[in-house]
Amino acid sequence: MSGTRTTAAAATATAAAPGYAAGRTLPLRVEALRQWRRRRTLVMGGVLAALPFVMIIAFAVGGGGDDGRSDGGRVSMIDAATASGANFAVTCLFVSAGFLLVVPVALFCGDTVASEASWSSLRYLLASPVPRARLLWSKLVVALGFSLVAIVLLPAVALAAGTVAYGWGPLKLPTGGVLAAGDAVPRLLLAVAFVFVSQLVTAGLAFWLSTRTDAPLGAVGGAVGLTIVGNVLDAVTALGHWREFLPAHWQFAWVDLLQPTVEWGGMAKGAAVSVSYALVLGALAFRGFARKDIVS
């Protein structure tokens, strides 16, 4: 090759452009703004906010639940749905926790990296440069934040709409008995918190897939699909104790909050399983992405 060697004096050498600091790249606020105005975000929010109203209409068309009283003083959660706003919120959470709430979590966490790859914007972010771990961290936090909002949104809207429709009253418990409205709301918050924690495994799976593929639908669909497989496996009682290590086994453990004496064991075990899977999947995502060749 030609060209002559020049000395270093030609330019003042700095490692980075003025004002650049790796720790300040891709702030959470910026990532949230980037994701916020996407159609899927708004559509998902709309679906979750609309579900309680759809259910109110369904109960109205169906003649409404009976007051939650069935034989023996025991009530099923659906029967008691129209007993009070708190009951309605619990019912909405119950019918949606198994699948409906999986979708926004898989969507927000599975789409976040893969869609950037499919738009080719990922390479410009990385070359700007946003360090890879930093990019994943910002995206993960924002995706989890959006997921949390989605999970909170549904029962919150249901509580508000249910209170308007059915009144502010004590929570009728599925085991019988009631819980004062003032005590029911903290329980509902705990239930939502557990639902969120139990969805961490879906989040971790979706996020990991998101770093492995350039197809957002692949990551989202893969996470939802594997969650369904988990549910199916949990239905195989022949697996016995092995089912305890399926995250799906614990997804309704928050129902243990809906009794006079809260039973924490199921939720503790469910949270342990979910967090464990999420930690490993998250670590796989960070490990793979740190060394990955970005060819999108």
Next chain:
Amino acid sequence: MKLRLPRFRRGRLLAGAAALAVVAGAGTWTAAGSGEPPPVHREDTVLEMPDAAVDTSYFTAGGGGRRPAVLIGHGFGGSKDDVRDEAERLARSGYAVLTWSARGFGRSGGRIGLNDPQYEVKDVSRLIDWLARRPEVQLDADGDPRVGVTGGSYGGAIALLAAGYDRRVDAIAPRITYWNLADALFPQGVFKKLWAGVFFTTGSAGGLRPAGPAAATAPDPGSARQAGTPAGPGAPPAPGCGRFQPELCAMYERVAVAGKPDEQARDLLQQRSPSAVGDRIKVPTLIVQGQSDSLFPLDQADAMARAVAANGAPVSVDWEAGGHDGGTDETARVRARVTAWFDRHLKGDDGVSTGPAFRVSRSGGIDSTDGRIKLRGAGADHYPGLTPAARPVALSGPEQSFANPPGGAPPALSAMPGIGGQLSALGAGFALDFPGQFARFDSAPLDAALRVTGTPSVRVRVRSTAPDGSAVLFGKVYDVGPDGRTQVLPHQLVAPVRVTDAQQGAGVDLRLPAIDHEVQAGHRLRLVLAATDFGYATPAAPATYTVAVEGPLAVPVADGVTTAAAPLPAWTWALPLAAAALAAALLLVRRGGRRGPGPAPEPDPERAGVPLEITGLTKRYGSVKDDRYAVQDLSFRVEQGQVLGLLGPNGAGKTTTLRMLMGLISPDAGEIRVFGHAVRPGAPVLSRVGAFVEGAGFLPHLSGRANLELYWQATGRPPEDSHLAEALEIAGLGDALERAVRTYSQGMRQRLAIAQAMLGLPDLLILDEPTNGLDPPQIREMRDVMIRYAAGGRTVIVSSHLLSEVEQSCTHLVVMDRGRLVQAGPVAEITGGGDTLLVTPADGPVARTTLEKIAALEGVGSVTASDEAILVRLAGATPADLIAELVRLEVPVAAVGPHRRLEDAFLTLIGGPA
């Protein structure tokens, strides 16, 4: 929810089933334990006792050596077979275990004496005599074996009685049993008719079987012993008395008909109760009593504990969740505790923990994943009794009158034999009071949760219109929910009381059922006094009772009893910790041997002014083993102020090189340094590089302006450094800037992307095929932009396969083909560098042979012929030498000149011996 059947019923079923397996007479069995546990040796013996043959089983396991013995009594209506499982477990734990069917039960003969000291209790002493003769049994003295007694219900009472009557008993563990049978069946002078009926019918049923149990189970006519033959004292039993002693049968019939107990009945039962020898029970005693037990409630255990403790013996009290009414099964835990108790007090093993002096199982909630009620243990280092520190809870309510209905019907509902009181812990239950038959007094809602442990009490004034001034009342304390309607009766328990001479009113200190129950904050306590109860006999004559409370409800609170956390399997903690460790390992441990950059080398200050230096850069396609190269051993250098053209056909490796330069993909070998810093993914020096590579990358839902603004914010650099306006001017998008990018044409995106690359005016600008999709005026403009940009001392790298573009705007060129560097240098040097000459022959194309001759000349690199010219690349020879040689080869030359057209040069270069 699984409800436990009451013991008597299960016992009967088992007795019938197990009888098939037993052969009359002595026999030796070795139960081959499944799996690892050592086999248990069982020896069935029928022992002759006065007036009866007693059927026994003797269990031992393991090797020789003397060991302590344990006697296990069975429940009422059952037989020794009920306790076989427990016996085998204890035998495996190193005891010699003897079980027997009590008189009148199973295959034993004789009559039921309700643990008559003259019969059943003496039988136990004879069993101890037998044990003392066994070679396996450890002896304290000659004829005095080391022996403990345990058992549930009827068998629990015999444990207490054995300890009271026989000094040789060393430790006992009575479970869910009675201290004073008269108090249990006639509490406060009220006849507990339902339970008493169940009790006596069970005992009678055996005698009502057509042929007797022995005939049914031992068809062998040669069997010498008709063990089941009733051989009790006195006259043949009256029909309906079954195998009961006649005096017991008569007593029951008398009381049941009268609906109230008499003094004689009380005396009879009291004489046969452990309470009769309460001052003689001086051995370590583990008392297990059920909380859901309306037959033998907790106050029976309380009397037991106080009496034995007063004698100076160690006592532990355990309130288990179940009881005769059913409830959560705690068999495994209770058995383990009994074993530990004997380990300590029979084996003398001081290392064994026998648990707290007082333990109560508290119901948690239902675990929805397995549908079971979870229990938590609460313990204290001393037994608080049933009336620990009382907390007064004021009750309100006026004096109330209510009716005792004629015939006592319909009765209020509380406990039902066999239906557990556990539901009440969950806020459900079926307790029922009939309007007009009860009075109620409510407390105010509680400010804080209140845990009742023991017997609440209250003073009431009762008036009765009955002719004799008597009244039978049932006191109960409900836990009332915040809505004031939902009420649960803890463990479904009621406390009956008989009041006499209350025509003018009588004060009564009412002791309510002993419970362990938490009343939540916001709930109320409700005292109800009812005239009837399903389980008890009440006066048939109608009467009106008038009741008023005279004081607060004294609620016992045992603060020293602390609830342990519900146990969780170890994996609940271990799994997340293991996952965290695995995650840390995944993040911190590098993969060996896999491609990827090592740690970044130190920056080279000498090269700080060199915008780009590439050395030996190599990248394979796909895996490490793949020997096809995208880039192979590429080296070149770009100096400040240059506009470098990176030229090559499609697939030459230009874009791969630029991606490596941006830190997007990692080279397999070689190094890229930008301003002296080695490039790694996310290297900070990349902030001085602006890039547009392989098309635009924008968020389609955002406007062009929002895209650029957010991109700049994502770099984290100050907004004033962005030079956004200048960049936007270059993009020239006008109003379209506010539209969503998804509406843009290819060219608009291209321009926006170039503008993005120029944000912040980077020191090194990389543009990959920048003029794709641009129209000619825009191409010209772009060319000017690049030239102006570099003129400011910055450096531009433009990659292209369009030669004309590079030719006109670049100062230097790097030519690549098939991943390799072909040539690098100033444009002039490559295009007209003198080593490539364009030879125009005078008379048309030259022959092929001539071309070969030219190519073979010394100092000539390659020869390419086109239609009217020959392109000759010199390799050492001068143009003058070439002309001379051409003349010598008789090639007529019209013109010879340096080749200026880059396209030709390019073709020459890549057409060479690459």
